[in-house]
Amino acid sequence: MHRWHPVSVVSDIRRGEVAGVRIGGREVVLWREDSAASTLHAWEDRCPHRGMRLSFGFVRGDGLGCLYHGWQFGPAARCRLIPAHPQVRVPASIHVAAYGVREGAGLVWVSLEAAEDFPLHAPWGPDAITPVRSMHVRAGVTHLRHAIGGAENMPVVWRGPVGLAVHEPVAGQAMLHVVRAAGAEGPSAPFLSRWAERLRDAVECGGETAPVMGELA
Ligand code: FES
CATH class of the missing domain: 3.30.70 (Alpha-Beta Plaits)
Known part of the structure; x- marks a missing residue:
């Protein structure tokens, strides 16, 4: 369990919102899709282009855009659009490091190692x-x-x-x-x-x- 860090209460990251958090000095961006699924993501808080913090960015549907030059990253953390070159097919190698993220007990939990052993049935206490x-x-x-x-x-x-x-x-x-x-x-x-x-x-x-x-x- 020690690899999962409670970084926020879930109500601090609403649909379409972005926030920066830190874990042991590592900068992490949390963002929630503005989509029906409202999926939550935790990535390294650094754009692979020029290093801008992605927590300054903006959510567009199921993607996150960087504030600096507008590169957009899809839900799998791969760059899918470079606005200055919209015709270019973006190489798969351009991506952001993604971390494990879960919601439980009213909290957002992040694993920098993308651990798979999140205790979904942990003794959280009350159900609601x-x-x-x-x-x-x-x-x-x-x-x-x-x-x-x-x-x-x-x-x-x-x-x-x-x-x-x-x-x-x-x-x-x-x-x-x-x-x-x-x-x-x-x-x-x-x-x-x-x-x-x-x-x-x-x-x-x-x-x-x-x-x-x-x-x-
Ligand atoms: S630094 Fe992010 S798009 Fe340029």
Whole structure:
């Protein structure tokens, strides 16, 4: 499981949207097709033409366009159109590195190794899950994981109806992702959004996190 990183809540990448995320310093572009399938993709955030970040690009149907010179890449990550030379048949060698991506527990999971062992039947907890928010924390991922009572092999830490997950965008930094069981009793999404800010502040200041975690009891 450790090869799958929870990088975002699913509601942050809507149909036709693009976003940049980092995993251990690696830059990744997430984008969702503006198509009936609304398929989600995770690629290296770098255009093979001149290196522009594809997270600055735009979605056109089932493809992603680069902002700089408009090269367009299809769902298989191969370049399919060079606007300056529309008659040219684009060589198959022009492509972007694609990563494994899945959606589960209200979160987007990425594997840089395109691992096939995503635990589709993992103990996510409740069946219906509502994404709440993702938040950057200026602290090491180990520190944050300890604060929420998690371990490296726990993809999601459940506190009643509240699910917490973490990943490391760059060394010394962390991202906290919060979800909750849909329709369950317990803290509301607006409460959890503010609660996450209190936890972040406590972690960043080196303060006591147990009282903040205790609010979920
Ligand atoms: S850098 Fe992307 S199309 Fe030129």
